[in-house]
Amino acid sequence: MSTIGKALSLLDLISELDKDIGLSDLARLSALDKATARRFLVDLERHGFVEQDEETRRYRLGAAPVRLARLRQARFPFVAVAAPFVKALAEEAGETVHLSEFSGGRLSTIHVEDSAQAHRVIVDPGAVLPFHATASGLAYLAFLPPGEIDRALARPLERFSAHTATDADAVRTLLRETVERGYSISQQGFEIGVISAAAPILTPGGRPMGALAVAAPTARADMARMHEIGRKAAAAARGIAEKYYGGRT
Amino acid sequence: MSTIGKALSLLDLISELDKDIGLSDLARLSALDKATARRFLVDLERHGFVEQDEETRRYRLGAAPVRLARLRQARFPFVAVAAPFVKALAEEAGETVHLSEFSGGRLSTIHVEDSAQAHRVIVDPGAVLPFHATASGLAYLAFLPPGEIDRALARPLERFSAHTATDADAVRTLLRETVERGYSISQQGFEIGVISAAAPILTPGGRPMGALAVAAPTARADMARMHEIGRKAAAAARGIAEKYYGGRT
DNA sequence: CCTTGTGGTTCATTATTTGAACCGTTATTT
DNA sequence: AAATAACGGTTCAAATAATGAACCACAAGG
Structure with missing residues (x-):
């Protein structure tokens, strides 16, 4: 190196x-x-x-x-543009919402809006989100070109909880579902007690550059509700991309 | 290198x-x-x-x-702590206020609160502030140990405007005044048409780590008013340091 | 007062960085 | 449309910078 x-x-x-x-x-x-x-x-x-x-x-x-972050955000106000969407989604869903961005080979959380509820999921800003074990990671991965998905799944997949999909084929199935629906769902794959739904944020070229995720405690998360939330997340993610890339060419 | x-x-x-x-x-x-x-x-x-x-x-x-900035600010919420003071000072003074932090050998702006007035000074976030030519730089420099001041003034001092003090002795005079008053004043040393007053933000060890500056258009800036503003800036800077360092040990 | 740890430094050996010259492509210029 | 110039990117022998074992001086603990 x-x-x-x-x-x-x-x-x-x-x-x-x-x-x-x-x-x-x-x-x-x-x-x-x-x-x-x-x-x-x-x-x-x-x-x-x-x-x-x-x-x-x-x-x-x-x-x-x-200082560098200020300069970056002055030119590419991703967080500033996305924040209102994140907040609106957090209020609509009543759960914690976080925004992540791909950079340096990793997907990491760059903005969080906590749920108003007392019992809510806590997300660390700056945390790195594994591709195969989080809803955000799956949403990102699913819309990548096939070659890059292969590369991401080639190395051994770390286990974070008893529910983590550590088999590449199992992950591929999740990715297929994600592409069909337009949003991913991760059931306690990263942390026990948390179910998340996430949608990718796509560049005009159709390439994912980040993800928008809603994280709910399992107690409140029946699947019908998570699908409902997933659809809302996908709509919000589209809104962010449109506003963010609409202003530029 | x-x-x-x-x-x-x-x-x-x-x-x-x-x-x-x-x-x-x-x-x-x-x-x-x-x-x-x-x-x-x-x-x-x-x-x-x-x-x-x-x-x-x-x-x-x-x-x-x-991402790194998020992590840094989670542990050292300098901007978050200072922001309310910056805002209050901007309202009190009716002028643009900016906060800077020393890092990597340079003083750079990390937060700005614009004046409410139509005719106001514009400051770029992320901009580097020369030590000898800005109020922020003078405020920072003035409270440094003598040896470090010498080192900073040893190399040639760049001229930014017709009013820039490019002579080391002239700068030393400004620094002496700054120490006496507790705040610096720079009259168009960096940019024509702008007068600024700034106060250092000091660590518990007495070492400057940043500065708080108020920038006014020359049209509104008689010296009595600038001294008044300088005193307010010094008070706000002390408030920031107290709150920022009060929470830690 | 001896041991073990710390942060920090030295300098001969070693491995990495360097850059002139080279592609293939894409805008200009004529 | 041919010629030119500039672009992004690559190669590999030569030059240079990175490396790490052994070394300080100091502090804490036994």
Whole structure:
């Protein structure tokens, strides 16, 4: 792997941690030499992607991404455009709704609107959504060109719960259903007690670039209701794409 | 320079552009070989920091920073904490207010609240603020340890307008005044027609980590009013620091 | 006071990055 | 319509930067 790739993977690793981490620990976790990890960290810090706590000497994610994110969103206001749709869907469905975007080979949550109900599903913003185990991932995967689906399903599929579909053929069946309906449903594939329905957000070229998902506790989620919610999610996803891409060419 | 440093500088360069850019242009601008630039871009794209337009083949800032920014802000909600203070100050002063944060060797705007007035100053979110030529920069610089001020003023100071203080001693005078008052004032040092007052946001250790600035059109900005606004900005900056650092230890 | 851990550094060895020259394609220019 | 210039992208020997074992100095614990 290139040096740059290694450094960016180190940054990814740091981003996944929810607390500061020391040099030795980080070297172990990243399987990099301590000296190498340090050089990477110095470079990353110089550019603001990482910062070191003055007193504990531990490292954490820096502030530079905030600036870059502003610039990105000024030009591609995906979250800003989608937010009203997300909110409306959350109110309509009465459940937590989250928006995800594909980037860097992963689908990750970039916006969440919590359900108003006391008993609701909690979604972490920034969390990575596995393609085969979440409604969002299935919705995204289903509308990808066949070759890319094959590549995604080629490696072993991690098990996240007792209900995770870890067999490629089983996933393919889910994908076929998803394409037919226009939305996916994942029954506790990622987390026990949660059922989700999701629809892809498609570029004008027909390629998925993200997903819109509704997550409900199993207690409230009979299948008729989930299909109803799925249809609403698909409509909202189309609305987002239309508004987002309508303004540009 | 390290390979990583070069790649991150390339990313910075791309972030400064407000439109997509082709490989050859980018190689020229960054003074990198075309093949090298391409390898960097591939690595950056693989991690989502850069994306390539499918049809034009031009490159632009990717979506990965949005995800990292979410994670950073979940742990350090600087913007979220400061936003109400920024808004209140904008209403109180009746002028555009912007918040900046130091990161990666630069002070950059991360939040803006526009004045309600029709004739108002426009500030770009994500813009980099030169230390010697903006009120924010002066406010930040003034409270830095002497050694770091020396280092910042050692290199030649760029001229942005006819009023920019490009002489290190002239800047030092401005910094002394800033420390005494607790806020800085920049009279058209960055942009003709704009006068700003800014106050530093200090960590519990007394080190500046950002600045809060009010920008007014010269037409409305007599000095008595700017001093009044400066005092208000200083109070708001203290409020932000207290709330932001009060919650942690 | 000895052990084990930490963050950080050194420098000969090694592996990666580099860039001139090269494709094939696509806009311009003549 | 031919010629030219510019584009994005690729190749591979030469040059350079990354690597990591061994090394500090220090702190905490036994």
